[in-house]
Amino acid sequence: MKTNTSVRNVPIIGWKVAHSYVRLADLSVIRFSPMSFRNTTYGIEDKALCHGHKHVASAPHLHCVCGFNAWDDEATSLRYMFAVQRVHEERLQTSSPELRERVANWTMLRVALFGHVIEGTLSATNIDDFGYRSSNQRVLDIFFEDRCAMCENKTTQLVALETESFSPFFAGDCRRLRPLCTMHLNETHITLDLATLEKRNNVKIHWGYPTSE
C-alpha cells in the first residue's frame, strides 16, 4: 500500500497538469484551472470542494471523482499531457505552428497532497499504478514549457495575456500565463518577474517540463 499511515509522516508528492493564470487585480498571485472541470479553479494552497455532488464536507468522496487529482509520477503526468494535447490538436485542427498557442503551454505542477487521500485518480483504471485524490493540496513547483507559445524558439519571458479560450471562464480579468520568446513579445503583453512570483506564491518555477528518467 502506497499510503501507509504507519510509515508516512509527510505529504504525498503528486504530479498534475493545469492551466495557469493571474488576475488583473493582483498579477503576482498565480491560480490554476484544471484540465477537466474547468469551472473549478484553485490556488497555490487550497481545499477541495465537490461542485458536482456537493461533497463539501468530505471531498474527496469515495464514490465520486472529486478532490485534487494528481498522478503518481512525472512520467505519467507527461504522458497524460501529451495525449490530451494530441486530442485537442486533432479536434481543433490546430497543428500548424501559427495556432500552437491555443493548445500548447500547459503548466505542469508538482504538488503536496495531504489530509484525506484516496488512491486512484479521475482517469485511472488501476489503483495500484496511478495517482491520488486528496482533500488538501499545496503547489510546490511549477513547470512551464521552455519553448515559445508561438514558435519553436527558446522561452525568454513569462507573460500574462488575454487569449481566446475554449472555456468562457477565462473571460474578464483573468490573464493566462504564457512563455514567449523575444520575437513574439509585444506591448499588449504583461511581462511577469519570476523572482517576484516565486517569492509571493512560495513556489519554485522551472523552465521546461521535468524528465522522468
Next chain:
Amino acid sequence: MGIGNPVRETEVPDGPSPAYTPRRSVPTSPPAKPSRQPVPEKAPS
C-alpha cells in the same frame, strides 16, 4: 478504479515536503570512449 479492487483511503499529515530534484542527472563530461585494443598483426603464414 477497477471493480472489485479494495479502495485505499488514508489520512496524511501536513508538513514540509522534500524539494524537487530532477531524476535525470545531466552529464558534465562526455562519456569516456572505450579503449580500443590494437589489432594484432596477422602472423605471416
